[in-house]
Amino acid sequence: MIPVEEARGRILAALSPTPAEIVPLAEAWGRVLAAPVTARLTQPPRDVSAMDGYALRAADGGLGARLRVVGAAPAGHPWDGTLAAGEALRLFTGSVVPAGADTVLLQEDAARDGDSVTVNEAATPGRHIRRAGQDFAVGDVLISPGKRLNARDIGLIAAGNHPWVAVHRRPRVAILATGDEIALPGDPIPPGGIVSSNSHALAALVRACGGEAVVLPIAPDDRAALMATVDAVHGMDLLVTSGGASVGEHDLVQEALGARGLVVDFWQIAMRPGKPLMHGRLGEVAMIGLPGNPVSSLVCAILFLVPALAKLGGLPASAPPTVPARLGAALAANDRRADHLRATLSLDGDGGLVATAFARQDSSLLRTMAQADALILRAPHAPALAAGAAVPVIRLDALGL
């Protein structure tokens, strides 16, 4: 059995980010930037007014001065002249400040009377003017590669005048559930069988991480069916199987795919829930074999598949982030396997996180996996802890998993 960190490191080492593709800006939300976005223009492009009011020469703008209004320049309709002494130009927020002017008089500090305006608040040079380039200048790097684009990024890329964006292609992940005993929801269930939940839970997780899931038909415990998988994974970035990863008599995956070019780096990982996890390569395609148990499969997916998808997708890849919490109830000492306890989160009086493990942690309990807000991490041989002790937790809620 190898430690969790070593297993993760070996999985990540075998993967590379997908190449870039071009998508329209309108489709770029949630995608991972593959090349720097640089400003194609200067913003603001020229000195513009920050308010509605009048452009004038500050030297003319003494209290009570009366200026001649020579025109109006709505935003998008700049006035091309040069403002002379004694003149004012009606402006609005975003209007270009004309040549000759060096300040803006607020509309509420001005009294308009026909073609003239009276200054009711003495002008100061530079007031209410946004200087050309104060947000960004042409050539500035606005966003660097490796960032998942949010709504604000999309706005900034638009402002930088980019209709197209280079992003990492979504990682394509084939998902294969195996086992004679499982059936898809709504399909007839074999005697003693159960409904397969892994394929669609894993597909949703792939989607949550920005990937594209291809759900293969369930493979029965049959060598020929498993061998046919090889043709289905052509062009995929990753094959994820569930079930068949341990070495029991009915775990044929390794054997069947071995005959079709599977190179296995097989592990027993020192963790719970989990343990049997297969890692290797099927021809050109990297492979992660998750346990068939739905809870074990999801926990292993969070620990190994989510970082793998991050690396494939062009994001920084590492262990799922943990945050500190205090125990809501005592925990017994741990054995030699790292444990990942399903837990609920609450807040204490000071706003601190409290993590309380479900009393029953049996890996057959999928419902508590769905109800969990977090996983409490317990290192191998961790000592017993009293309520209130500090523990690291993976916040499933905050990670959107």
Add this chain to the structure above:
Amino acid sequence: MIPVEEARGRILAALSPTPAEIVPLAEAWGRVLAAPVTARLTQPPRDVSAMDGYALRAADGGLGARLRVVGAAPAGHPWDGTLAAGEALRLFTGSVVPAGADTVLLQEDAARDGDSVTVNEAATPGRHIRRAGQDFAVGDVLISPGKRLNARDIGLIAAGNHPWVAVHRRPRVAILATGDEIALPGDPIPPGGIVSSNSHALAALVRACGGEAVVLPIAPDDRAALMATVDAVHGMDLLVTSGGASVGEHDLVQEALGARGLVVDFWQIAMRPGKPLMHGRLGEVAMIGLPGNPVSSLVCAILFLVPALAKLGGLPASAPPTVPARLGAALAANDRRADHLRATLSLDGDGGLVATAFARQDSSLLRTMAQADALILRAPHAPALAAGAAVPVIRLDALGL
């Protein structure tokens, strides 16, 4: 000017959740559940083995006992007989425990020899058996309405045997940017004009919140063009405009749409960045008019549009959640408008959040909006605060906005 909370309350009061639609389970990730999901079967369906090993009668399982192996029952291939005294049945994880048996002997505690097996660890009744229904029983509510479905929920719904899920229809949101001075990215920019960033930033935000954005062509400051909007919003759940919401001379939205049935509940909101925000109804369609300034538009969208989308989408709707942080740098006293300062977040030595406002908060600086991790909330008339003081922040990073 009315307070932020009152404005949000009035916007939310005017909206109702969208009706339910049926989507395939494979498309249900990220959708909001519209009806309870109840278990259509019991899980496990019968008593099953938690391990690989042998089913037997505990009474027969003394240390050193030798039992006759009557067959094998792989998962999905149950053995239909009744186990008699002195008999054992080979089982695997998930195999149905046969009638007559009441315990499972681990494979590693058994010595197999042809048709017989020797007990190397005394058996205990009930060991390694998962009881029928210990995860859930038919009819149990697995997930309640009003939850955005994550990957674990999808797994649980699958396990409950549902191929279809009733979810709230995605809110349809029409987005209209107005102004003579703006152009779409890549299009020719008018003299003195700028590239429009609001439409696509808002569309991305709608998408981030689970909605479907329909981006309308930019409307020039022209009555006829604005009036044509009315026909474009038929069947939408919400119209969001940017620009034209204040009462300046070139803000025609209110006037033009007024002639086509706009009922306006117009506000100046006591906030910054922001202030001019229009709320009303254009015929059957609810409307929020955001400011034209990109930073103000995004901040108002986070404070008002995100909760509106939550309510439309069937989620609990409230103010964006805040978390406590300590100031990384002092802040001056605030005036009568609630302020929302763009800030970066870091961690102090104890893992506590530190929020540091950007020195320049001018609402023309879209780049700092994209760089911000959080908004520091400053109430109207909030006093000056020293570095280290506690403030509430909206974590933009954690909200995925």
